Every structure is written in structure tokens, then in C-alpha cells.
Amino acid sequence: MSVKKVPFSQAKIEEITKSFPTPFHIYDEQAIRDNVRRFLDAFSWAPAFKEYFAVKATPNPAILEILRQEGLGGDCSSLAELILCEKAGITGENIMFTSNNTPDGEFQKACELGAIINLDDITHIEFLEEQVGLPQLICFRYNPGPLVESGNSIIGYPEEAKYGLTKEQIFEAYKTVRDKGVKRFGIHTMVVSNELDTAGLLGTANMMFDLAVEIYQKLGIKLEFINLGGGIGVPYQLAQQPVDLEFLGKAIQEAYELKIKSAGLHPLKLMMECGRMITGPYGYLVSRVIHEKNIYKHYIGLDACMANLMRPALYGSYHHITVMGKENQPCDHVYDVTGSLCENNDKFAIDRSLPQIEIGDLVVIHDAGAHGHSMGFNYNGKLRSAELLLQADGSVKQIRRAETLNDYFATLDFDCVTTNLAAAAKK
Template identity: 35%
Template sequence: MDLNLKINQKGNVEIGGADTISLAEEYGTPLYVIDEKRIRDNYNRVNNAFTKYYKNFKIFYAEKANTNLAVMRILEEEGSSIDAVSPGEVYTALETGFTPDRILFTGNNITNEELKYVYEQEVILNIDSISALKRLAKITSPNGLKLSFRVNPNVGAGHHDHCITGGPMSKFGIMEEEAADVYNLAKDLGFNPIGMHSHIGSGILNPEPFKLATESMMNIAGDVAANANIDFEFLDFGGGLGIPYTPEENLLDIDNFAKEIVGIYKSKLNEFGIGKPAMYIEPGRYIVGDAAYLLLRVNSVKQSYRKFIGVDAGFNTLLRPAMYDSYHHIVVANKANATPTEKVDIAGNVCESGDLFARDRILPKIEEGDLIAILNAGAYAFSMSSQYNSRPRTAEVLVNNGESELVRERETYKDLFNNQIIPERLKK
């Protein structure tokens, strides 16, 4: 496992050239620290790997992983496009400089009002169901509107059951056996279907499921091209590229992965005579996951039936361990070179028994006031945070070449009341 862990001469963990101890002292804790260079490097590593084997290729960043405006601007500068799964994400992408032709919207169980809003933004529509297609035809004027469909290639994979988005148990996409009929229906309604999309899950480190899904979707595309007479402009294979969280996991060999996936793609294009449509993928976690740390201050060391290290945030700040039983590597940022000597639980400050960042983690001797750094906190971390237990959401800092900038202010107690209204009759 490549922890991407940097330790400076003081023995402190640093990120983006900035000392985490200094950052915690300047901005307070809990604190998300985002490494700008790491995001750019990750994006370009994927882009370079795939364009090496297929030039007509685009990355659509899975925005749901991290919607921080600074992160969005970084990726816009790098030339990324956007995978948006809600009208709010479409709005965010537009506000941060992405043009409509660089935004692919894939909704599920979307309302008519949301469909209308997204349509009016002139972004690329990727339809998830026959219901959405028929409703879109009623609330808009198709007139040759280009769109795409999400298909379920009956292949699923992911690090947790909740992250598997393909296969017979998944709520997403249209079935393989109905695909050609759905494309024909779209044409009959006046639309111009020009793309196909699939997504099998997230946190994938083994390329085999992705290869199976690629073959499956290409077979569906071949059938649709033949039986619905579709001239595809793009084929989108979704995201799901994982990063190693545990010491036992290895980095995904992205160059070899790209070589194998593009090899299948080209072979199937030739087999079905589809032409040379653009190839899209939608990485999110791979680009931002290892580009951020969560810094927490130890405020309590409690020897109970177990030894608990209490910190100043809970699952309202980082939900993944409680929701997915996810492992995040943890280091004592001010004792990065110290030898691990004791087994402890890292416990949050939310009033829930499940509010734990780690169980039985072997770490150096921890004292109150120490700084804990939780690694790989760039994806599905702040974006899933909440104000549960009436705790304000934390701040975010962007670091680059040792310099730091506040990119999200820490909420205050007053912010907990935003948009709430007490009826006059209940006021004293």
C-alpha cells in the first residue's frame, strides 16, 4: 500500500508541503486539508493512461465525491468534464465554469420539475428509465434532442453492498433485454439517442469486474446499433476506480487497466462495426480520495472496558466508517515516527454507539492534545457530512506547495438555524 504519507524533519505529517500541526493550530480542528497538486496529478495520471491507447477519450469527474468549489475549479482548469447526478450538482458545475457540453446528467427517480430544470440548462441528458423518457417527452419538445441511456449490464462490483450499482439487485438503469426497444421508443418520441452509459459500483481495485462490464455493455451497444440503427457518439463506462484504504490493498495499475479496457473497447467496436465513438469514464474517488486528510484533536483518553481515544468530531464529519464499515488509515500526526505500542478505539463525539472511526487500531501511545490524521478523506467525506447532534460542519483548507488557503469557512452555532422559521404563535 502506498499511503502517500509525507513526514517532515520535525517528525510531523505534512500534506501538500504544509505541516499538519501548523495547519491545525492556524485553522482549528476538525479540519479537512486538501492537496491541490495531488488532485491534478491523479487526474492527469488517468487521462494520460487512457489517451495513450485511445485518443477520443474524456474524463467526466464524478462530482458527488467532492463538490468543494475549489476542487471543481481545479478540475475545470485541467479540462475535465462532469458527471452530475442531481440538479444541484448541475448548478454547481455551471457555477464553477463548466459549459453545458461538459456536463453529463444521470438522474434516478427524478421528478418532472428536476427533469425540466436540467433540460433547460442544455446539459447532456443520460436517462435512467422508460418512465423518465416518457415524462421528458411530455414536458419538453424532443425535436431531435440528443440524449443517452444508462443500461444495467447485469454486472456489479464494489467495496460494500451499498456501493454496487449494477446487476439484478440494482435500482439503476434499463435492462439489457429492453435496451434496443427503449432506443427505438426514444426515436419514435422524437429524440436522437447518441450515447450509452453504465456504472457497476465503486471502490473497485480488481479490474476483472470492470472488464466484464465493458464486454457486457459493448455487447448491448452492438445489439442496439444493429436493431435500433443507432450511430453512437459516445459510450460511457462509468466510474468506480478504487484507491487502497487498508495496508493490504494495492494501488490500481492504471496504465495496465487502461490498456486492457481500451483493448476490449476497440475489439468490440470492430466486431460490431460501431465506428469510433468517444470513450468516457467517470472517476471520482480515484481523483480526490487520497488528496485530503481529516485532522482531529484528541480531547479524551478513556480506559474503560476498552481503551478509547476521544476526538473532536464524529460520524457527522466523516460518515464512511459508520455507514460502510470502511477502513481509513490513521496516524498520530505529531508522532508520525513513533512506534505503535497499544491497541485502541478511535471514538467520535456524536451520541451514538456506532460513532467510531476505528476499532482495535494499533497506534503509538496517545495523549490528550495529540493530533490525529485520518487519511484518504477526500471522497464521500465532507460531501456526506451533516449537522447531526447540532454540530456545525467543519472547515476545509486547500494546500499547494506548502501554502494554505481557507476554502470553506467553519460553520457556527448560528448556522444551525439557517432557513428555519419559528411560527409567530410559538414565539415568546
């Protein structure tokens, strides 16, 4: 069973709210660093193991700087994410650029930074060659299709996903780029997300090891690396267990030795691109209770809404909730915990048993450190909130300010409206 604790006292978080009004996301720096070190240690046996943090999970340069210091690279899928890595000092082959339906300008920026280009479709070979030129290192994203017997709640069934090349295309693609002069090769896949089943994660490794051997046997191409994707999940629910990283690392090591070493392909670099498990459990959405409503159900209204954390509305996801100062009180009240959007799915929890809640209470929503703030939006004119960093020394700093109405209106042309109204008034 997972344990859900917050890294601050009620007095500490109340003090923080005096300088930074709720709602806000706050990240625990030391916990993130400790987690990364444990993850890297579990795969320290692998030749030149590299974790490429999925920037989309928590796209903030302060977080990326912490991860760079710990030896991580960046997994990017857009121009903005490439620039975020660049500004955080992550460049060259410390960037894996994995995108789909990619504009030429994004390939150009990735090549400018010296990133590893991971192509999502066989037609992208010609597109990349025409727009930028083929780099010396090329990677392809593999979609195994029905080879994977079950789907994933986030990605779905591989054969129905828009990502990657078929097995037949994989062989054609490597032959094509080899004949065009490419000298270095890698391969990538991403078939699960938020996976807590070690067997599923190990199955991905076995599948890719077998494919690497087959590519070598059929084409004579020795891959430089295999990127096993991300996919390691977060135990959002209390009854769930986190992935045993040490067990997973050892199991993949055994498969590597059995398949890769025995085929004469050692050393072969291993990579992963986890995002969620790196920062997810160590970020918290802090919100204030501003309303209580009792009709057919009992509702608690927060000053946050799904614009601050979309996952419960999008996936029906569970996020644990702590009511500060009431951690040891009985959970003998049942509430829907809601935001203020004009959408009925704007709920952080439905029929959740919690301590009795009063207006003014501070509520902390757990496991919001990945795909939380980054999925924010402005529907209903809601403004994205601030991001804070609880630093290793216990101090707090703002790493992204809250949006203002001026930010929201900045891209609108009110002068046009004023001119048209003035013209209409003269008629």
C-alpha cells in the same frame, strides 16, 4: 502494499491549525492534478475520452475549478450539483446528468445548461418529453441484472439496485426516442463502486462493447459514446494495491479494438465518471485529541465525529490514521478512535494498533477526499467543518468555512415558539 503519507509536516499542520481550528478537511491540489493527468494519459488512446468527475464525491467549486482546468467534466445527480458545475464554468456537454426519481425542475436546469441527459428509467422518456422536451442527444443507464455474477459492497447486486433499464427496456427505449426524432445516442452503466479488481472493471467494458454492437445490429443505431461509469477504487487498507491505470487502459484498448473496431463502430467515444479515485486519496480529515477514556476498552476521543466522516460508521470502512509526530513510533497501543455523537457506531477505528496517544495530539485520517465532507450531517446539532486547499505553491486557503450555530438555526422559526409561549403565559 499502499503507502500512506501526509503532504505536510507536523510543524506545518500545527501552524495551519492556528488559523483554522480543527476539525477540518484539507485537499492536496498538486497531488490531485498529477493523479488526473496520469488517469487521462492512460486513456489517451481512446477517441475523445472524457472523465466526468462525480460531483457528489467532493462538491466544492474550488475543487471543480481545478478539475475543469485539467479537462474534466462533471457528473451530476441533483440541482445543487448542476449549479456547482455551472459556477465552476462546467457547462454544456461537459456535464452528464445522471439522476433517478428526478423532479421536473432538475431536468429543466440540466437542459438549460445543455447537459447530456442520462435517463434512469424507460418511463422518464414521456416525463422528460412532457416537462422539457426531448433533446437531440439522449443516454440511457443500463442495469445488466444477473448478467453480473457477483455484487458490490456499496452498490450491491445489480438486479436488486434501483438504477437503470433492463436489457429488454434498453432496446425499446432507443427505438422509442429514435422514432420521436432523437438523432444522437449514448449509453451508460455503473455496476461496481470502489473496485480494485482490474478484471471487474474490464468486464464492465467488455459487457458494454458487446451491447453497443448488439444495439447497432438490431436497431441500426450507432452509439456516439459509452460511459463506463466510475467504480475505480481506492486502496484504503495498507495491504491493498491501487488499480494499475496504465494496465487497465491498455486492456480496455485491446477490447475496444477487438469488439468495436471490428464491428465498424469506430470511432466511439469513451467516458468515465470516477469521483473517489480522483480526489479520495488526496484529502485528509485533521482532528485534535481531546479526551482519553479507559474502561473495558481504551478510547481516544477526537473533536471530529462521524458527521465529518461517515464511511466507517456506514460501511465499516477502514481509514488509515497517522498520529502527527509519532509516525516512526511503534504501534503498541490498541484504541477505539471515537467522536462525540450519542451513537455507539461513532468510531473512526475499532481495536486499531497505534502509537501511544496523548491529549492534544493531532490525528490525520487518510483517504477522506471523497465521500467525506460531502456526506456530513447535523445530527446532535453537530456543525460541518471547514474545507481547506493545500495549494500547489504550499500555501493554504479556505474553500469552505465551518458552519456556525447561526447556520444551524437559520431554518428554524423561533418567533413562533416565542409567540406561543407569550400567549400561554397570559392564560
